[in-house]
Amino acid sequence: MPRNESASTVITAYADVPQPVRGQVRDLRIRWALEEIGRDYRIDLLDVFSPRPDSYREWQPFGQVPAFDDGEQRLFESGAILLYLGEQDERLLPADPATRWQAIAWLFAGLNSIEPFVAQIGMLDIFQSGKAWAAEARPSALKLVKSRLSSTEKALGEREWLAGAFSLADILLVTVLRILDHTDILESFPVLAAYKARGESRPAFRRALSEQLESYASPATSGE
Template sequence: MTTSAPRPLVTAFEWVPAFAHGLVRDLRVRWALEEIDEPYDTELFNARNPRPEEYLARQPFDQVPAFREGDIDIFETGAILLYLGEQDERLLPKDGQPRWTALSWLFAALNSIEPFLVPITIYDLFHQDKAWMPEAREAALTICRKRLSRLTDALDGKDWLAGQFSIADITMITVLNNLRHTEIVAEYPALVAYKARGEERPAYKRALEAQIADYAQEAA
């Protein structure tokens, strides 16, 4: 008699406010797993309470997601997506320029785009009543628009950043979601279409439904 290996385990929150649905980064990992038809389990934590000490050994910044498969523990979504991409060419080309283009854009999404989008969200959602906010937001918006313009140029008529769909697109599309409460992305029709292509993928829809279903458990 053989025993099957344990399924991958993804940590997530059991509840977040509605404005954060689809923004918590476990969605990126869920999406990747759905793209390769890999069943997984979730371990849910209360976002309003500190995680257990044991969890800090797996995720030293007390965030989600963390990922476990067998005796492998990984934190940070970029690292998790890279791990999954190494296992399946549907997520990451095996070699050549397409592979390195996908990896470059994976890191670009996390380092050259996301840090310049998130401040807009923070200002809008948490600092609207601050006297200094409009000026700070305008400065951040100038940089944000420059980054989005460069991203638009890089797409240059392509459906996906590396030619074929990859973990770079999973990351970039979810990064763009940080601005969904604004009309900023709408200023760039190519990005609107790119984002729509990603969100129309069945795997994205399944991942989002699964994330929200986990939130509904506490609400019930």
């Protein structure tokens, strides 16, 4: 459950999602970041199947989650929220300019150069499963995702994290790699598999994941 129901920082999340994607919805990224820096937050749960009112779309134009409000900024898009939080705490974004910009570059790489290819596998396997066109499309999608993972693994090399110490870039990439949990694709990329496991072993991640999964047993709290 949310850490503090009276907290001023609010994240929106879904009250329930299909079983195959539990633990993968993007509000997990923001929960994890807040857990890493020990900031209290509360969750505003939405019904995934209910239309969003205009008031919510003024906050999150696409009606998705997460949206974020800390009383100072009302934001949408997980990458932007992570960057906003990183600007406030060096545990998420290094102060050293060179390392800082490497972390930011990897944040954008995770969102733009890796996640779309990984998400395509999830879409074909989970949401389009059984359709002939999806089966035909998967080999080319698999080839593309393996190419991106190969480049990522080579860039990571022997480093523990993407940009010096653990950062928001690692939160992003580890959660992206989790989209492949229903497959054996990462078995071909042992460096990335070990990297993902390091991220998932962090206490802050375990708390965030547990709270997200627990929220799926809760009713929606708001449509706003």
